[in-house]
Amino acid sequence: MSTRAILCDNQAEWDSTDSTVCAALSIPNARATKYATPSEVINPDHADFGKLVFPVKTDGSWKCDQLFTLSDLIAWDFTWFTPPIPE
Secondary structure (H helix, E strand, O other), X not given: OOEEXXXXXXXXXXXXXXXXXXXXXXXXXXXXXXXXXXXXXXXXXXXXXXXXXXXXXOOOOOOOHHHOOHXXXXXXXXXXXXXXXXX
């Protein structure tokens, strides 16, 4: 499955995005109780440090990229979660 992301500035913005996706995908349902769990950018050297990452599936059962403006979706960046290498 392919995943893009939306970066949220705060928990309220993340919750609003999650509510939109859950409503569109009819979650909770028999297959899922929630769509996603908040993840914070923990790499202090990353420009997006402290933001919350909302995953957006672009294919499969939980596809929801059609709910967003495609130009707002960014590539998944594993360096969000990679601590810096000590010098």
